[in-house]
Amino acid sequence: MTFVQLPLLFAEGLVRTTFEWGRIQSNGDWILPIGVFVGLMVFARWMIRRDAAELHPVLSWFLTLLRTATLFGLLILYLLPQWRSERETVRNSRAILLIDTSLSMGLTDGESSTPDSHASRIAEVASALAETDFLERIRGKHDAVVRQFNEGLDRDAVRRFAKLDAESPAAATDNTANDTNASGVPAFDWHDFLKPRGSETRLGFALRQLLAEDNGTPPAGLIVISDGGQNAGIAPEAAIAAADKAGIPIFTIGIGSPDRPSNVRVSDLIAPARAYPGDRYAVTGYIQSQRLAGREVDVELLLREVDTAADRSQPGTGTVVAVKQVTLGTDGEAVPVEFELTPKETGRRILCLRVQEIAQDRNPGDNFREADIEIVDRKNRVLILAGGPMREYRFVRNQLYRDRTTTIDVLLQMAQPGMSQDAARLLDDFPATREEMFEYDCVLAFDPDW
Numbered sequence: 001m002t003f004v005q006l007p008l009l010f011a012e013g014l015v016r017t018t019f020e021w022g023r024i025q026s027n028g029d030w031i032l033p034i035g036v037f038v039g040l041m042v043f044a045r046w047m048i049r050r051d052a053a054e055l056h057p058v059l060s061w062f063l064t065l066l067r068t069a070t071l072f073g074l075l076i077l078y079l080l081p082q083w084r085s086e087r088e089t090v091r092n093s094r095a096i097l098l099i100d101t102s103l104s105m106g107l108t109d110g111e112s113s114t115p116d117s118h119a120s121r122i123a124e125v126a127s128a129l130a131e132t133d134f135l136e137r138i139r140g141k142h143d144a145v146v147r148q149f150n151e152g153l154d155r156d157a158v159r160r161f162a163k164l165d166a167e168s169p170a171a172a173t174d175n176t177a178n179d180t181n182a183s184g185v186p187a188f189d190w191h192d193f194l195k196p197r198g199s200e201t202r203l204g205f206a207l208r209q210l211l212a213e214d215n216g217t218p219p220a221g222l223i224v225i226s227d228g229g230q231n232a233g234i235a236p237e238a239a240i241a242a243a244d245k246a247g248i249p250i251f252t253i254g255i256g257s258p259d260r261p262s263n264v265r266v267s268d269l270i271a272p273a274r275a276y277p278g279d280r281y282a283v284t285g286y287i288q289s290q291r292l293a294g295r296e297v298d299v300e301l302l303l304r305e306v307d308t309a310a311d312r313s314q315p316g317t318g319t320v321v322a323v324k325q326v327t328l329g330t331d332g333e334a335v336p337v338e339f340e341l342t343p344k345e346t347g348r349r350i351l352c353l354r355v356q357e358i359a360q361d362r363n364p365g366d367n368f369r370e371a372d373i374e375i376v377d378r379k380n381r382v383l384i385l386a387g388g389p390m391r392e393y394r395f396v397r398n399q400l401y402r403d404r405t406t407t408i409d410v411l412l413q414m415a416q417p418g419m420s421q422d423a424a425r426l427l428d429d430f431p432a433t434r435e436e437m438f439e440y441d442c443v444l445a446f447d448p449d450w
Contacts, residue, residue: 014088022080037075041068092163093220095142097135098206099125099194100226101157102150103265103366105255106196121227121255126190139164142220149206150198153213159193196365201226207239211246221249227256264289264297265366267334269353274374276405280342285353285369286334287326292360295328301339302352306372316368318352343375380406381439384423385430386446388414393446397422409440413449 024030044067052060105122119127128134129146138144144161148154203226210222222243243250268286275281283301302318322339329335337353354368361367382400386393389412400408401422410423411430420426431437 016086016088018084018086020082020084022082024079033075033078037071040071044068044071091217092143093141094217095138095144095221095223096210096219097138097144097146098210098222098224098226099146099148100150100201100203100224100255101148101154101194101196102198102201103196103363104201104227106363106365108261108362120196122194122196123191125225125255126194129194130190135161136164138223145219147210148194149203150196151202153206153209157193204236204239207236207243211239211242211248218246218248221251223251223253225253225255228254261362262289262291262360263363263366264292264295264328264355264358264361265363266353266355266369269351269369269371271351271371271373273372274376274405275343277343277346277375277377280340281373283339283341283351283353283371285337285339287328287337287355288332288334289328290331292328292358293330295358295360296325297328297358298356299324299326299337300354300356301341302354303341304350304352306348306350315370316352316354318350346375346377348372348374379404380441382406382408383411383427383431383440383443384408384446385411385443385448386413387448388412390446396444396446 023033045064048060048063048067052063055063101122105125106120108120135144135146139161141163143163146159146161148157203224207222207224211218240250265288266285267288270284272281285299287297287299289295300320301322302316303321304318321341324337324339326335326337343349349372350370351373352368352370357364357367384393384397384400393412397408397410400406407424409425409427410421411427412419412421415421415426431439437443
């Protein structure tokens with residue numbers, strides 16, 4: 001039985017309400033319950049004829065009818081009668097363009113030593129989207145979604161374009177613009193939208209994120225535009241297998257030369273988040289190169305203060321505090337370079353490790369990496385609250401008490417008067433005001449009686 005609810009017919013799609021039996025999925029599912037029901041009816045009739053032989057035949061059949069009705073009710077309950085509502089909603093299929101925006105896409109593939117004389121890889125992609133009918137052809141059959149990936153899937157950089165309607169070729173939906181060009185694609189700056197910004201290319205991780213997001217409504221197809229420079233994260237094969245299982249075809253468009261260009265970059269910078277005046281700390285960087293093995297380069301460590309937001313808007317700058325010469329390793333080998341500094345004044349700083357530019361470097365944009373550090377002249381204050389002297393409490397208390405950068409106060413609720421603890425102060429009561437609480441950087445609680 002099928003009923004159509006007309007009030008919702010023109011809302012979000014056609015709604016059909018059907019009656020069904022929850023335990024019946026095919027015609028063969030009727031055999032067992034009907035067979036059991038008939039067998040019980042025959043057994044019930046036989047028992048009544050045997051036990052009520054002295055009764056009037058009308059009364060005997062009346063008892064048979066009552067037991068039959070009971071068995072029939074049990075049969076109905078077993079079959080789980082229910083109403084099911086189905087809403088039919090028509091949605092356009094989606095084609096997703098996944099574009100690589102890692103720093104390697106900013107490389108140029110010309111043989112000239114002046115990168116400005118040739119368009120970068122990402123510039124070629126932007127020009128193709130802006131000047132050709134590539135997107136228009138996709139939108140002839142699907143909604144088009146343009147997304148970026150580098151160190152992962154960029155959730156903010158998304159552009160959506162509606163499927164082209166035969167009656168309205170210029171129909172499009174976009175987050176930023178409604179004006180369209182001759183090809184029906186919204187007219188916005190693809191070169192500004194597609195800018196290399198990620199230091200790594202995690203293609204496998206990005207594919208896995210995309211499949212997880214679209215698990216409920218899988219796309220009709222996935223087009224990956226990349227230079228193929230997978231250099232971090234999980235291998236793409238695992239995500240490709242999941243896409244194949246979900247029936248999502250993947251099409252790849254390779255960008256750039258098959259030969260890797262000469263390049264040197266800072267792959268990582270390790271520095272402590274906090275240091276203290278007069279205490280020496282180490283800064284370690286790692287330099288990677290391609291096709292420059294054996295070359296010697298100068299590596300600079302720069303330092304600049306962070307007072308305003310403008311100090312963060314000039315990456316790669318600062319005062320040079322140390323310089324070391326490094327011999328580059330084989331392709332992809334990370335060569336460590338270590339510096340030691342002794343701060344004198346407090347404040348927030350930005351450390352920058354920078355490789356001096358050389359003529360053969362095809363991508364100077366990845367020649368530096370930065371890290372924040374705070375020089376403080378105070379110790380961390382920690383309040384430890386514990387219901388009793390349990391093992392975990394004693395372990396953490398001893399560790400923090402021996403740490404010369406930390407001062408601890410202890411509130412041991414089961415402590416007897418006069419009991420001592422390894423702490424700066426032994427409290428009798430929990431802080432009662434906000435001001436007292438603000439004196440602590442952290443509060444640790446071990447099974448306290450709140």
